[in-house]
Amino acid sequence: xxxxxxxxxxxxxxxxDVNYLADEGIAGVVYLADRLQKPVLVEGPAGTGKxxxxxxxxxxxxxxxxxxxxxxxxxxxxxxxEWNYKKQLLRIQAERNTDGTWDDIxxxxxxxxxxxxxxxLEAIRAEEPVVLLIDEVDRVEVETEALLLEILSDYxxxxxxxxxxxxxxxxxxxxxxxxxxxxxxxxxxxxxxxxIDYPDLEREKExxxxxxxxxxxxxxxxxxxxxxxxxxxxxxxxPSVSETLDWARTLVLLGVxxxxxxxxTETINILLKxxxxxxxxxxxxxxxxxxxxxxxxxxxxxxx
Amino acid sequence: xxELLAGFIQELREAGLPVSxxxxxxxMEAIKHIPLEDREAFKYALAATLVKNNAHWRSxxxxxxxxxxxxxxxxxIDQGDDDESSxxxxxxxxxxxxxxxxxxxxxxxxxxxxxxxLYRALMRGxxxxxxxxxxxxxxRFAGMEPGRPVGGTYYLYRTLRNLDLDNLFERxxxxxxxxxxxxxxxxxxxxxxxxxxxRLDQLKQEVEAEIRRRLVADRxxxxxxxxxRKPLPxxxxxxxxxxxxxANLRKAIYPLTRRLxxxxxxxxxxxxxxxxxFRNTVRHSLSYGGVPAEPKxxxxxxxxxEIMVIAxxxxxxxxxxxxxxxxxYAISSQFSKVRAFVFIDGLDEVTRFFExxxxxxxxxxxxxxxxxxxxxxxxxDYGHAFEVFWKEYGKDVGPKTSVMILGDARNNYHSSQSWVxxxxxxxxxxxxxxxxxxxxxxxxxxSIVSEYGIHCDGVYECRNLxxxxxxxxxxx
Numbered sequence: 001x002x003x004x005x006x007x008x009x010x011x012x013x014x015x016x017d018v019n020y021l022a023d024e025g026i027a028g029v030v031y032l033a034d035r036l037q038k039p040v041l042v043e044g045p046a047g048t049g050k051x052x053x054x055x056x057x058x059x060x061x062x063x064x065x066x067x068x069x070x071x072x073x074x075x076x077x078x079x080x081x082e083w084n085y086k087k088q089l090l091r092i093q094a095e096r097n098t099d100g101t102w103d104d105i106x107x108x109x110x111x112x113x114x115x116x117x118x119x120x121l122e123a124i125r126a127e128e129p130v131v132l133l134i135d136e137v138d139r140v141e142v143e144t145e146a147l148l149l150e151i152l153s154d155y156x157x158x159x160x161x162x163x164x165x166x167x168x169x170x171x172x173x174x175x176x177x178x179x180x181x182x183x184x185x186x187x188x189x190x191x192x193x194x195x196i197d198y199p200d201l202e203r204e205k206e207x208x209x210x211x212x213x214x215x216x217x218x219x220x221x222x223x224x225x226x227x228x229x230x231x232x233x234x235x236x237x238x239p240s241v242s243e244t245l246d247w248a249r250t251l252v253l254l255g256v257x258x259x260x261x262x263x264x265t266e267t268i269n270i271l272l273k274x275x276x277x278x279x280x281x282x283x284x285x286x287x288x289x290x291x292x293x294x295x296x297x298x299x300x301x302x303x304x
Numbered sequence: 305x306x307e308l309l310a311g312f313i314q315e316l317r318e319a320g321l322p323v324s325x326x327x328x329x330x331x332m333e334a335i336k337h338i339p340l341e342d343r344e345a346f347k348y349a350l351a352a353t354l355v356k357n358n359a360h361w362r363s364x365x366x367x368x369x370x371x372x373x374x375x376x377x378x379x380x381i382d383q384g385d386d387d388e389s390s391x392x393x394x395x396x397x398x399x400x401x402x403x404x405x406x407x408x409x410x411x412x413x414x415x416x417x418x419x420x421x422l423y424r425a426l427m428r429g430x431x432x433x434x435x436x437x438x439x440x441x442x443x444r445f446a447g448m449e450p451g452r453p454v455g456g457t458y459y460l461y462r463t464l465r466n467l468d469l470d471n472l473f474e475r476x477x478x479x480x481x482x483x484x485x486x487x488x489x490x491x492x493x494x495x496x497x498x499x500x501x502x503r504l505d506q507l508k509q510e511v512e513a514e515i516r517r518r519l520v521a522d523r524x525x526x527x528x529x530x531x532x533r534k535p536l537p538x539x540x541x542x543x544x545x546x547x548x549x550x551a552n553l554r555k556a557i558y559p560l561t562r563r564l565x566x567x568x569x570x571x572x573x574x575x576x577x578x579x580x581x582f583r584n585t586v587r588h589s590l591s592y593g594g595v596p597a598e599p600k601x602x603x604x605x606x607x608x609x610e611i612m613v614i615a616x617x618x619x620x621x622x623x624x625x626x627x628x629x630x631x632x633y634a635i636s637s638q639f640s641k642v643r644a645f646v647f648i649d650g651l652d653e654v655t656r657f658f659e660x661x662x663x664x665x666x667x668x669x670x671x672x673x674x675x676x677x678x679x680x681x682x683x684x685d686y687g688h689a690f691e692v693f694w695k696e697y698g699k700d701v702g703p704k705t706s707v708m709i710l711g712d713a714r715n716n717y718h719s720s721q722s723w724v725x726x727x728x729x730x731x732x733x734x735x736x737x738x739x740x741x742x743x744x745x746x747x748x749x750x751s752i753v754s755e756y757g758i759h760c761d762g763v764y765e766c767r768n769l770x771x772x773x774x775x776x777x778x779x780x
Contacts, residue, residue, distance in 0.1 A: 032334050032352060043358060192352040193351075228498065
């Protein structure tokens, strides 16, 4: 099969064209996933663009995105395939008056016409290129994970009544996880692993510039720097990239050119969602500016 | 290349990373598709195939640096003798930095000039320049000699002391204040400070990397990898964690508690059915003509234990107790009631510090400063502490209570009063003892853990996150 990407740099460029700013690691893994034909397990804090990565890759390769949202209690009939019982019943009843043999009917009702495809099977059977996104895979039980194994390693699905359905083309597969539990070794072994963390200062600034219309360079810079400082605090929930973007949009809407304490304090509830976190951040950054010098991790106390 | 990679993977396994054979093969396959001269891409290709847990990333990075640090054009360093090396480093600097005149003379600059250059580089955030200066500084201050059996940290310390980063930081801040048109607001001040701190950290990393490169050149890859090998976060010993490891542990504990809570809740929900409900079964058998075809079960009643934590917070085990309190409180929704007691030689209940507090770190801090735990001299006295517990709170121990005692049982040769534990066990559901010391140290010196241990339902060695996690899961 034709590789989809020329080089790591090309992946990066393509992703940038659809406004997804990938760093070296992300682009590298996407490139490898294509070359090695392996699924990618994407892990990281919420709101760092894990799902968006899959969507963007689908966009640049011109592929259809098939999405399987995982939840507790997901089973075979919702992830893989299901027999259309009602239709099968109708078929049997319709057959009653003619003189077909039992074998005829049996062959007939377990055929393609009576199969309802669910996302995984659909991805396998698709004729056109697809990107399969298995979202929040850590939410299913350990036992259900086993459902995924066959498809991830061999790109095929075994249906007892029909035989094995092999993939017509190898889809790019992304699995995302918020790491609420340890995934099984068997699953991890089959995947390339990619951890997406909060972006560094430069990249975050670029993301803000790319995603927020009408934002000025200096505002983006300031936003990125404030967010970086906030993430260094010990918070219940650090601001995610999407929250940074929301904040930047708000500031643009309010017509703010230069963030000062008052504005930061008023709008901080967009960045932080817990009351204790907000209180902490305001205490650190507002009011008494010297406070952090005495409390908190000061540069001198960090010295070895 | 193949051999090098095999050695590299061997070292990863030695460091505790679970690398399977398939992953090994994947790595080989992956690097075929990557231009080898691209160091970053090479690194990510290896990471994506070999490291499947983000907590292991640091270990991977260290091993990678050691194995592949000498391979790369810009990382070439002199293999020559010590007296030549200052010139060679100067040349290397000239390659990196577009300032040939000064670069060639790098070896001959005075220390003050170097400090001044560093100051300017930090001011502008000039990374290439910072790297060159880091190299020069190591050259000059670390005093490295081939074959000297000293760890890298010693060199690091020497270099950084000579660079005097604190002072530098102050200077940077001062100049930031001066150059601003108006006095800096607290917010701006904070941002500036964070920016410079970030740059200084970068500098430190450069210095560290440089020292590592030189050590590898001196001692060889395998030896170096061995000395740098650090335990994975879940294997770090509570008692001997460094400050940095402590910070990492603190960060690791929150996701851990969340994971545990999810797992416990799930276990409950999917727990097996309750005992047979005879009445209900007979009632339903009527519809099958008296044949009990469909057994009915009672709804399971999940055990929600009440927990009493009694923790030694004397200096020797304080870090451990703090972690356990963190953990127990973070998943307290899984228990119907949690009460906490701390002691040194006196004992105090600290449950009130945790009530209605969202920030456990602060609560733990208050426990350490406000609780009244010193009776005579502030040396651990388990016997007296247990006596106080029995007298004041003994009546609250009931059949639903699980009692957890945290401590090393180093009693300073006081009397043990182990009858208290025996009494508690009679009344309580379970009594567990968690000991943060390695099992081989138990009952040595003034440790009397087995004297208490015979009255407990279990005594567990609990030295790292992995063991702690396993214990909590057992408890619920």
